[in-house]
Amino acid sequence: MRVLLMLGTCWLLLAFCQALAQPAANQVPWVPSTLTFAGEAVPLTDPLVRDRLERELVKNVYKHATTLTILKRVQRYREPMTALLAQQKVPADFFYLAVIESDLSPLAESGKAVGFWQFTEATAKEQGLEMSRYVDERRHLERSTQAASRQFMALYKTFQKWTLTAAAYNGGRTMVLNNLKAQQVKSFYDLYLTPETYDYVFRILALKLICEQPERYGFNVPAAEYQAPTQVVEVSQDTDLVAFARQYKLTYNQLKYLNPWLLYRSTWTSADKYHEQNKTMNVMLEVPSGKVYLMRVPK
Numbered sequence: 001m002r003v004l005l006m007l008g009t010c011w012l013l014l015a016f017c018q019a020l021a022q023p024a025a026n027q028v029p030w031v032p033s034t035l036t037f038a039g040e041a042v043p044l045t046d047p048l049v050r051d052r053l054e055r056e057l058v059k060n061v062y063k064h065a066t067t068l069t070i071l072k073r074v075q076r077y078r079e080p081m082t083a084l085l086a087q088q089k090v091p092a093d094f095f096y097l098a099v100i101e102s103d104l105s106p107l108a109e110s111g112k113a114v115g116f117w118q119f120t121e122a123t124a125k126e127q128g129l130e131m132s133r134y135v136d137e138r139r140h141l142e143r144s145t146q147a148a149s150r151q152f153m154a155l156y157k158t159f160q161k162w163t164l165t166a167a168a169y170n171g172g173r174t175m176v177l178n179n180l181k182a183q184q185v186k187s188f189y190d191l192y193l194t195p196e197t198y199d200y201v202f203r204i205l206a207l208k209l210i211c212e213q214p215e216r217y218g219f220n221v222p223a224a225e226y227q228a229p230t231q232v233v234e235v236s237q238d239t240d241l242v243a244f245a246r247q248y249k250l251t252y253n254q255l256k257y258l259n260p261w262l263l264y265r266s267t268w269t270s271a272d273k274y275h276e277q278n279k280t281m282n283v284m285l286e287v288p289s290g291k292v293y294l295m296r297v298p299k
Contacts, residue, residue: 029057029217037205038091038162042189049189056199056206061217066103067210071221073104074211081116081145088149091162096204097169098148099211106139106260114138117148127151133263134285135293140261142232142294163188166204171197228298230258235293241283248297252283258296
């Protein structure tokens with residue numbers, strides 16, 4: 001009986017500790033006393049600012065399926081993305097723009113925007129990203145992040161404030177400039193903007209808090225031990241992707257998973273193009289003269 005009593009007490013203590021780690025139902029999630037974005041202070045003493053942040057926290061803390069998926073992807077992408085941003089002197093917090101733009105999915109599509117950073121075709125072409133029958137570099141981790149970094153730096157040159165830079169990435173340079181002038185203010189937090197752009201920045205802040213302290217918001221995401229370390233190798237000539245994959249002990253399917261910028265293509269194995277069973281995968285990557293592709297493979 002004494003043993004049973006002790007076991008029961010231990011169980012209750014464990015349940016109590018787990019309950020403390022979880023945000024209570026119908027309770028506003030925790031908000032820190034201070035918060036920064038890219039080194040710029042968020043004025044949490046402003047009731048309007050705090051209210052908007054709390055609203056975004058509520059949305060994302062209680063939207064469990066999507067937020068859990070994001071947290072798992074953060075483990076895979078945060079380190080390489082922040083390193084690429086740093087190369088262009090972009091603050092690490094801009095990683096969270098990719099989080100809210102695409103949920104860190106290279107396959108994300110919204111309207112005509114594609115990839116981690118949701119580039120349209122026009123913007124991608126301006127940034128020198130390739131979109132061909134073989135590849136879409138909007139889905140390429142390195143190429144797309146380098147392109148996004150160039151955009152961030154160009155916007156920062158205009159605004160000289162990172163929070164305004166983030167807002168302009170969503171709403172556009174002209175829209176933000178016009179509103180700063182019309183409303184005679186200098187800070188993002190003093191601006192009245194469209195709900196989409198205004199909420200955009202607060203969602204960045206909310207996801208930053210959740211991703212940096214997931215346990216505080218009730219999320220338990222074990223370390224992704226199944227994610228093997230990878231490296232980037234250069235491909236500068238036409239390549240049989242199946243043979244290339246086998247060099248690294250991969251299947252073609254696994255190679256595609258690591259390199260989602262490689263497009264699905266099929267060829268016909270017979271003249272009868274109306275029968276789906278006559279399709280086969282085209283596994284040849286044609287590399288234009290002078291082009292070098294960066295392929296991700298296991299170390």
